Amino acid sequence: MIKIITLTEAGHQLAKELAGVLAAKQACDIYYKPKPFAHTVQQAFVQGHSLIFICATGIVVRTLAPVLQDKLNDPPVLVLDELGQFVIPLLSGHEGGANQFASEVVALLNQLCQAGKQAAQLVQTTAKPYLAPIYTVGMGCERHCPEAELESLLLACLDKAGLSLAQVSAITSIDIKHDEAGLISLAKKLGKPFITFSAAALRQVEHLLDSKSEYIFNTVGVYGVAESAALMQAQLQANDQAELVLIKHKTSKATCAIARAYPLQVSQENSTL
Incomplete structure (x- = not known):
């Protein structure tokens, strides 16, 4: 509680x-x-x-x-x-x-x-936040979701998190979206790599999710696409555990979440009380 x-x-x-x-x-x-x-x-x-x-x-x-x-x-x-x-x-x-x-x-x-x-x-005073963080965006959507709706959601989420597009390293999703036209064209327009992961890979970060949907799990094999994909990519890039900067936000057709991680190779173990 x-x-x-x-x-x-x-x-x-x-x-x-x-x-x-x-x-x-x-x-x-x-x-x-x-x-x-x-x-x-x-x-x-x-x-x-x-x-x-x-x-x-x-x-x-x-x-x-x-x-x-x-x-x-x-x-x-x-x-x-x-x-x-x-x-x-x-x-x-x-x-x-x-x-x-x-x-x-x-x-x-x-x-x-x-x-x-x-x-x-x-206002985070532990050792890692003084390093350059890696930010990643995770997105999920219905099939044929328009690029404009995806972009509008992404920009709104970045604004909520106080981030700019320049700080985003990649746009990510689940592998069944590898051919999703709206996501592909959005990533290309913004000059970001579009990376997808299998459901098995995304389940590795299940414990870090803010919310879990049984419906989504029964449909695609993970409890949340946007949060899982963002966390997985940030974790891989930093070689350290990621955290959600912005939990899942959604429209009627799409979801978006933002994750962050700090590069392990230049970090120190913090001594938070």
Whole structure:
């Protein structure tokens, strides 16, 4: 379960908006000015709940310090400012999944983002994010989906993730789409390689998917084409585990997801708390 802890009215409003979209995937509770504060928060942490704090980082550190174990056992902890502009994976970044969790929260906040409001940003302080990341796009679609619809979806997803086309290394899909005209022409138009994978290959990253569709699995042999393909290509290019920067977004005929990985050969093992 996800617990959102907030101490201000502005933070409470953000917590309610965020809980509304998080609840579609996982049970979510809001603790608004909980009393006794330290005991309530520490109990939630010890019980293994994923925690989102909308407050000062110092408060979180001082409150959780007595119950910290190590990055292999502690649950993920995120810290947000009350405007929802910055998301910090504070504890258990890689092993506990806080980095991935933070990426998902950024994507959800940007879905909620109103016109004129600054988009949410991921503030990740572990070693790997200082390296040049590899970004890959995964796409799935109905047969004969128009190129224009695919391009519109891709550009919208890049905008959500705060990325440019120049940062994308490849457009990917499942091998049954190797001859999909819209995907082929889109990749050619954008000057990106179009790469496809077998269902067996894509199942290797099944554990990294944000969502799983039994219908898609029964149809093509994987639980999600866009997320799987993006993750697989990023992982292969970096020779290290990938993560989703943007979970699957879709139109009536197509899906798109964006993954990221950092080259293993120049990285350092991080020591996130």
